[in-house]
């Protein structure tokens with residue numbers, strides 16, 4: 001049976017084994033998917049052991065996306081742009097290929113939620129790895145202006161400099177005043193129950209407030225957006241599932257349907 005795994009540290013909380021096992025059942029693919037706790041400085045060795053025992057492909061999560069980027073022999077354009085790899089596989093020539101499906105997962109989820117990204121102006125909050133991986137796919141999907149706001153301005157400026165004039169960097173207190181139909185929270189503040197602090201006036205024309213963080217309850221950012229009248233809020237569960245579906249496709253050539261798996265995960269949280 002073909003073996004796949006997610007590598008992280010910590011890894012106990014990962015939903016990937018459940019998600020990929022469900023995808024395998026749905027698509028009738030005989031495969032095994034495990035969670036592997038790699039030592040913080042030892043991703044390469046852990047990956048080598050996995051391949052030696054028949055591993056065909058993997059997902060990579062915190063803190064190994066940069067180490068996987070260094071390890072891959074062939075990088076997709078998406079991975080190069082993101083500076084990080086979340087999906088690994090071995091091609092027919094035996095070379096290790098690194099890709100990044102996080103950004104296309106976000107775009108797929110926004111599309112599922114009814115957002116038309118063509119011609120859209122987006123406010124993206126946060127300038128870490130999650131944000132960097134999202135920008136290229138958002139621009140490819142037709143976003144015409146992307147305001148990248150971060151608590152630490154210099155980090156937003158460094159990322160914006162790797163893109164063209166469609167991406168504008170700023171701090172939270174000097175976000176240009178204009179209509180933002182889509183506001184995405186790519187900060188990690190939600191992991192600690194917080195949210196980036198920006199003036200609620202920026203929510204005035206917002207149709208969807210999207211938080212890349214997810215959990216059993218609406219995040220602080222989603223609750224704040226709802227309080228100020230934003231009609232639609234979403235967390236990053238759909239993005240998690242869509243990036244997993246894109247990885248599954250790279251490995252198995254089939255795109256699974258994320259909806260039944262999303263329903264199962266929500267059911268688990270509800271009980």
Ligand code: ATR
Pocket residue numbers: 125126127128129130131150151152155186187188189194195196197
């Ligand atoms: P990730 O890979 O999840 O993007 P990261 O690279 O550590 O993680 O980046 C975390 C992002 O969340 C950064 O933009 C960080 O802001 P700073 O660059 O100013 O540190 C942001 N962040 C984390 N906690 C935050 C908070 N409480 N308020 C605002 N921004 C926060």
